[in-house]
Amino acid sequence: MELWDLYNDNRVMLNKTHIRGIPISEGEYHIVVDIWTTNNNGNILITQRHSDKPFGLLWECTSGSIISGENSKVGALRELAEEVGINAKKEELVLINTVRLNDRFVDTYITKQDVKIVDLELQAEEVVDAKFVSFVELNQMWKKDLIVPRHRFKLYQNDIINFIQKNKR
DSSP: OEEEEEEEEOOOOEEEEEETTOOOTTTTTTTEEEEEOOOSSEEEEEEEOOTTTTTTTTOOOOOEOOOOOOHHHHHHHHHHHHHOOOOOOOOOOOEEEEEEEEEEEEEEEEEEEOOOOGGGGTTTTTTTEEEOOHHHHHHHHHTTTTTTSSSTTHHHHHHHHHHHHHHOO
């Protein structure tokens, strides 16, 4: 059973927890993190969602809900470790976007990690494949509706490009 802390529409904690899988009441929100990982070549890690998940077999960045007691950055570090086996440090995560949706706040991070696909440990119930793509390839996949989150990508695509240019070897 996964528990989430709940927040109001101003992102103030309500001192209430919520059980994942039960609909959230109107006016209550939890926090979700998205993490885009780049490598030394300026390529971007994307993972393929398990077929049993919503949007099954589409490609995405690492993502998930933070659990009760975590803050956004700690949750992002946990999700990276759980889903793909990347052990990043807090200072390696850069927040590039925050948005409030119907029942959640989504914090989007980006990080540069010196990893290769063979180094990854994919969480079998979440991820079925992983690959590094260039930003051009990522954008082409997005235009073909192969990437989720579909609508949020446009909000921070320039931040991804700028991060890659700044951090490419």
